[in-house]
Amino acid sequence: MSVPPLLNIENLKTYFYSKGRQAFIRSVDDVSFEIRRGETLGVVGESGSGKSVMALSVMGLVGAAPGVVAGRIGLKTDDIRKNLLQDLDDYVERVEADGRVVEVRKDVVGWQKNVERLMAMVRGKTVAMIFQNPKSSLNPFLSVGRQITEAIRLHTPCKGKAESRERALYWLERVRMDSPRLRYDNYPRALSGGMCQRAMVAMVLSCEPSFLIADEPTTGLDATIQSRIADLLAELKADLGVTTMLISHDIGIIRRLSDSVAVMYGGMVVEYGPAGKVLAAGPESGHPYTAALLASVPDERNIRGKEPLQAIPGDVPDTIHVPNGCRFYGRCVRVTAAVDKECASLLPPLSEITPGHAVRCWLYEGS
Amino acid sequence: MNLKGVKPVARVLAREVAVTAFLLLGVSAVVFGILYLAPGDPFSLLLEGQTSAGAPGQGVREALGVPKAWHVQYLSWLAGMFRGNFGASIRTGLPVLEEISRVGLNTLLLTLGSMAVTLLVAVPIALYAAVRGVNRVSFPLTMAAYVVSSLPVFWFGYVVIYLFLHTFGLFPVASGGSQGTNRLYLLLPIVVLGLGNGTLSEVIRHLREEMGRVLSEDYVRTARAKGASVWKHAFKEGFLIPVTEIVASKIPFILGGAVIVEQVFNWPGMGRMAWQAAQDRDFPVIMGIAVLAAVFVRAGSLLQRFVYIAVNPGASRETVERRAA
Amino acid sequence: MRKRYIQAPGRSDEASGLRFLRKADAVDLFFVGYGLLIVVLVAASYAAGVFRLLPYDPEAVNLGLMLAPPGTAGHLLGTDFMGRDLLSRLILGIQAYFLPGLLAVAVAIVPGAALGVLAGYGAGRADRVITWFSNLVDSFPRLVLILLVVAAFKPDIYFIMVVVGLTNVPATVSLVKVKIRFLREKNFIEAAEGLGLPRRTIVLKHILWHHCRASLIIRATLGMGEAILMETSLSYLGFGVQEPTPSWGNMVQSGANYFLQGNFWPSTVPALAILLSILGFHLLGDGLNNLLERKAVH
Numbered sequence: 001m002s003v004p005p006l007l008n009i010e011n012l013k014t015y016f017y018s019k020g021r022q023a024f025i026r027s028v029d030d031v032s033f034e035i036r037r038g039e040t041l042g043v044v045g046e047s048g049s050g051k052s053v054m055a056l057s058v059m060g061l062v063g064a065a066p067g068v069v070a071g072r073i074g075l076k077t078d079d080i081r082k083n084l085l086q087d088l089d090d091y092v093e094r095v096e097a098d099g100r101v102v103e104v105r106k107d108v109v110g111w112q113k114n115v116e117r118l119m120a121m122v123r124g125k126t127v128a129m130i131f132q133n134p135k136s137s138l139n140p141f142l143s144v145g146r147q148i149t150e151a152i153r154l155h156t157p158c159k160g161k162a163e164s165r166e167r168a169l170y171w172l173e174r175v176r177m178d179s180p181r182l183r184y185d186n187y188p189r190a191l192s193g194g195m196c197q198r199a200m201v202a203m204v205l206s207c208e209p210s211f212l213i214a215d216e217p218t219t220g221l222d223a224t225i226q227s228r229i230a231d232l233l234a235e236l237k238a239d240l241g242v243t244t245m246l247i248s249h250d251i252g253i254i255r256r257l258s259d260s261v262a263v264m265y266g267g268m269v270v271e272y273g274p275a276g277k278v279l280a281a282g283p284e285s286g287h288p289y290t291a292a293l294l295a296s297v298p299d300e301r302n303i304r305g306k307e308p309l310q311a312i313p314g315d316v317p318d319t320i321h322v323p324n325g326c327r328f329y330g331r332c333v334r335v336t337a338a339v340d341k342e343c344a345s346l347l348p349p350l351s352e353i354t355p356g357h358a359v360r361c362w363l364y365e366g367s
Numbered sequence: 368m369n370l371k372g373v374k375p376v377a378r379v380l381a382r383e384v385a386v387t388a389f390l391l392l393g394v395s396a397v398v399f400g401i402l403y404l405a406p407g408d409p410f411s412l413l414l415e416g417q418t419s420a421g422a423p424g425q426g427v428r429e430a431l432g433v434p435k436a437w438h439v440q441y442l443s444w445l446a447g448m449f450r451g452n453f454g455a456s457i458r459t460g461l462p463v464l465e466e467i468s469r470v471g472l473n474t475l476l477l478t479l480g481s482m483a484v485t486l487l488v489a490v491p492i493a494l495y496a497a498v499r500g501v502n503r504v505s506f507p508l509t510m511a512a513y514v515v516s517s518l519p520v521f522w523f524g525y526v527v528i529y530l531f532l533h534t535f536g537l538f539p540v541a542s543g544g545s546q547g548t549n550r551l552y553l554l555l556p557i558v559v560l561g562l563g564n565g566t567l568s569e570v571i572r573h574l575r576e577e578m579g580r581v582l583s584e585d586y587v588r589t590a591r592a593k594g595a596s597v598w599k600h601a602f603k604e605g606f607l608i609p610v611t612e613i614v615a616s617k618i619p620f621i622l623g624g625a626v627i628v629e630q631v632f633n634w635p636g637m638g639r640m641a642w643q644a645a646q647d648r649d650f651p652v653i654m655g656i657a658v659l660a661a662v663f664v665r666a667g668s669l670l671q672r673f674v675y676i677a678v679n680p681g682a683s684r685e686t687v688e689r690r691a692a
Numbered sequence: 693m694r695k696r697y698i699q700a701p702g703r704s705d706e707a708s709g710l711r712f713l714r715k716a717d718a719v720d721l722f723f724v725g726y727g728l729l730i731v732v733l734v735a736a737s738y739a740a741g742v743f744r745l746l747p748y749d750p751e752a753v754n755l756g757l758m759l760a761p762p763g764t765a766g767h768l769l770g771t772d773f774m775g776r777d778l779l780s781r782l783i784l785g786i787q788a789y790f791l792p793g794l795l796a797v798a799v800a801i802v803p804g805a806a807l808g809v810l811a812g813y814g815a816g817r818a819d820r821v822i823t824w825f826s827n828l829v830d831s832f833p834r835l836v837l838i839l840l841v842v843a844a845f846k847p848d849i850y851f852i853m854v855v856v857g858l859t860n861v862p863a864t865v866s867l868v869k870v871k872i873r874f875l876r877e878k879n880f881i882e883a884a885e886g887l888g889l890p891r892r893t894i895v896l897k898h899i900l901w902h903h904c905r906a907s908l909i910i911r912a913t914l915g916m917g918e919a920i921l922m923e924t925s926l927s928y929l930g931f932g933v934q935e936p937t938p939s940w941g942n943m944v945q946s947g948a949n950y951f952l953q954g955n956f957w958p959s960t961v962p963a964l965a966i967l968l969s970i971l972g973f974h975l976l977g978d979g980l981n982n983l984l985e986r987k988a989v990h
Binding site for chain 2: 836837839948971978
């Protein structure tokens with residue numbers, strides 16, 4: 001591991017609170033992983049697994065309360081070395097029972113101010129993010145060009161009007177936007193979803209950030225456009241090599257763009273490792289959830305052979321009433337008598353089965 | 368009317384002006400209709416007043432001759448108004464327009480000043496509540512706004528006057544108090560109307576809801592994520608448009624409140640003149656004031672539409688109509 | 693300042709009734725409670741006034757006890773400038789706005805809902821015409837329009853309240869129209885028509901009763917509040933109810949001169965009554981709105 005980690009997330013916990021049920025919604029429940037420079041980490045999981053919340057936690061954009069309650073997010077680039085959750089413990093007190101947080105006391109307002117201070121020189125400049133729903137993510141009252149040049153003027157030495165315009169146009173071309181000069185003056189409502197996403201990509205990359213978070217960049221777009229955007233991202237990855245965290249529930253795009261993959265379930269990372277290894281999970285290897293997820297994606301053979309789709313039995317995990325044991329226990333089809341008791345009552349740790357490849361499953365413990 | 372060649376924005380603006388003109392026509396029809404249906408023949412009095420107030424002489428008088436068909440009467444009244452002839456006050460005999468313009472400025476001052484006061488109080492509370500939510504600061508303020516909005520402004524005025532007298536010890540103007548206290552006294556009706564026009568809690572609520580909604584929009588999140596100024600991005604949809612919307616929609620209430628406040632403070636304005644006219648059944652005056660008040664309301668509404676169109680890129684007919692509902 | 697979040701131990705789903713209470717803002721319940729209290733008080737006092745169950749004769753002049761502060765000699769709220777008991781006059785004053793207010797509300801809601809249905813359900817042209825009329829009515833400041841009507845007809849309070857109600861029609865129209873548009877977007881209406889339901893049933897039962905009922909009730913409470921404000925403002929200005937018949941507005945007016953001399957109560961007692969009543973209707977409407985409407989939308 002000669003390449004240093006650019007982003008190092010340690011034991012991140014982001015909770016929300018339901019007043020009606022008087023309970024915590026444990027969206028991100030003790031997540032740790034790292035991303036190395038130049039690498040693309042794909043984060044896979046169903047809706048509700050905590051992927052997006054985790055990304056928002058990194059950016060300091062978690063809105064609801066209490067939000068981030070524990071953890072450390074280390075960012076290390078050429079210019080910056082900081083903990084994005086610095087002094088969190090000055091603002092939060094946690095009370096635990098049975099290894100689980102049952103009470104939180106947090107100075108929400110104070111912490112938000114602290115985050116703004118910490119992230120002031122980071123957002124947009126060092127760490128950038130693109131979102132799902134590109135059409136609604138652009139300001140409908142400003143032209144596309146204005147929004148791009150705004151970012152350019154904020155984060156690059158390029159301050160002049162003409163200069164920043166040139167730069168914006170350059171990037172619009174780079175993201176293969178058709179008629180860049182026309183689109184520069186267009187408003188978002190005149191652009192399609194795919195074009196808006198290209199504009200977003202241009203907006204973030206024009207500031208040459210060290211780290212990019214792409215949260216479901218293709219979800220919500222038409223199927224054909226999805227593959228085009230994936231093409232674009234692949235091309236930019238080859239050209240620029242920006243360290244990326246790619247979040248998606250679309251295995252196809254993850255497979256295409258990721259160097260490493262982290263699989264999330266119920267707010268936790270259940271498998272982590274090189275893309276080749278993780279995405280090769282089968283009925284005998286890898287985490288049972290990963291294997292089931294991969295099996296549920298229909299491939300040519302299924303479709304031609306008209307085989308039934310393999311759904312994962314059971315329901316999406318409840319992040320409020322969190323079980324004591326493995327979170328996937330209720331839906332796991334690979335439980336054996338030997339590990340059944342542990343799976344039901346104890347949470348397995350995330351441990352390496354081969355160097356660089358870790359799984360959170362009792363089936364692999366004690367080997 | 369085919370305006371294909373004209374720029375879309377200009378077309379939309381022209382349409383707005385046309386709609387307003389059409390509405391004002393309706394206003395005149397309503398005002399006329401009320402008077403026409405009134406017992407006794409107030410209308411001939413009105414028309415005679417119009418003719419004696421500087422219109423061309425004998426020929427018109429003869430042409431008029433009472434009673435005439437209602438559409439003729441309406442049209443001649445309307446024509447008179449376009450020429451600036453609103454008839455003559457039954458009480459004073461002076462031309463109505465002249466009378467009204469003498470005092471109209473005072474009411475305008477009062478109205479605009481009180482709008483400013485309302486906004487001065489409502490905006491900080493609304494913005495604070497939008498950003499911080501319900502907490503031990505915003506909650507009591509919102510509650511206080513409810514109470515203030517339910518205060519009868521005619522009583523509130525006396526309270527304020529009383530407090531003023533007791534702080535300064537004497538009745539300004541009358542006993543020649545200092546310039547300072549006199550000027551301060553002039554501010555009183557503005558403050559009273561600004562706080563007491565009954566719209567405070569609604570204004571706060573509207574501004575708070577709109578800003579709160581916009582702050583949670585995706586595009587504001589993007590602005591945050593790129594390190595841009597949230598206020599700059601949220602300003603148009605979260606502040607400018609809601610403020611102009613709510614102000615335009617509350618103008619009628621403020622004008623109504625002005626009638627009462629002018630009574631309490633004996634403020635020489637259109638409101639007090641309207642009250643006097645209602646008492647005396649001085650039709651030309653009250654009709655003129657009604658029409659002018661409606662013109663003011665529609666002007667405010669038109670201005671708000673202009674702001675909306677200016678702020679909205681390529682606002683199509685569809686967007687403008689949708690916002691109207 | 694730290695906020696506390698506690699995970700309640702072993703919570704399980706409780707009966708939905710209690711759940712609703714916990715979710716519902718205590719504030720909104722307080723609003724509704726206070727509002728209902730006011731409604732009951734007003735209605736009861738109205739009844740008392742009708743049956744003349746008053747502590748004193750509201751017109752009994754007592755020059756020996758003018759401008760007495762509250763609590764003097766059995767006068768719970770004091771006396772006015774002619775020594776008349778304020779409490780009795782206050783109770784009687786409710787008659788000035790109670791029935792007329794109900795009339796205003798009825799005039800605002802019934803034609804308003806009908807026109808709203810026409811505008812929302814019918815052809816685009818009906819919508820445009822009705823919108824134009826709504827904007828027309830909205831162009832007049834209510835008080836100015838009423839002064840015009842007063843000048844023309846010298847009407848009684850019921851006539852005036854009809855006019856007040858008419859000026860509130862646009863609000864009801866827009867309310868119903870928005871609801872219908874919402875239902876259309878959800879394909880609710882299409883589905884109902886597809887099922888072969890007669891139009892009258894769709895409109896009366898489904899649209900108005902089930903979907904608009906809450907909003908209309910809320911509109912009615914707010915309308916009543918506005919009616920009270922209108923009536924009291926008018927009687928303050930000298931129109932409407934005339935001396936010696938009491939109305940809260942003319943009571944404030946007659947006490948006004950004495951106010952500046954330090955005799956607060958004759959003006960303040962009715963003013964506070966106005967404040968508390970309008971506040972009650974206002975809060976009732978807003979509280980119901982938050983409880984019923986916000987929940988439904990989500």
